[in-house]
Amino acid sequence: MLDERDRIIIEMLTRDARTPFTEIAKALGISETAVRKRVRSLEERGIVRQYTIRVDPQKLGYNLVSITGVDTTPERLFEVASKLKEFEFVRELYLSSGDHMIMAEVWAKDGGDLADIMSNKIGKIDGVTKVCPAIILERLK
Numbered sequence: 001m002l003d004e005r006d007r008i009i010i011e012m013l014t015r016d017a018r019t020p021f022t023e024i025a026k027a028l029g030i031s032e033t034a035v036r037k038r039v040r041s042l043e044e045r046g047i048v049r050q051y052t053i054r055v056d057p058q059k060l061g062y063n064l065v066s067i068t069g070v071d072t073t074p075e076r077l078f079e080v081a082s083k084l085k086e087f088e089f090v091r092e093l094y095l096s097s098g099d100h101m102i103m104a105e106v107w108a109k110d111g112g113d114l115a116d117i118m119s120n121k122i123g124k125i126d127g128v129t130k131v132c133p134a135i136i137l138e139r140l141k
Contacts, residue, residue: 065135090105
């Protein structure tokens with residue numbers, strides 16, 4: 001069970017995974033050792049699964065980011081998802097119950113690169129029936 005202190009620890013680490021435990025302890029009014037124990041418990045229970053970074057795609061030369069819906073024939077869903085996982089330009093990948101069967105975050109250098117990815121890479125996977133990119137204009141949160 002999570003208590004309010006656990007929730008605050010999760011929130012602080014979500015904003016910045018490198019937040020020092022001393023800073024968290026000060027915010028909570030508890031010892032650094034207590035924070036370490038709580039974080040270790042959150043990790044052991046699988047609540048905190050990993051620590052990660054967020055990269056600015058433009059600084060790496062990827063000027064277009066697209067949330068792309070991919071539809072497949074039902075019998076090829078998992079095969080298509082497996083192939084999409086192999087592509088470096090696919091940065092995040094989800095199975096979905098929404099408008100599309102698969103949702104992928106795709107990083108492209110420019111419009112020509114994105115068109116090539118959609119037509120010649122994703123679109124040519126056996127079983128893909130529809131590819132619907134939505135270019136991200138601005139990340140708000």
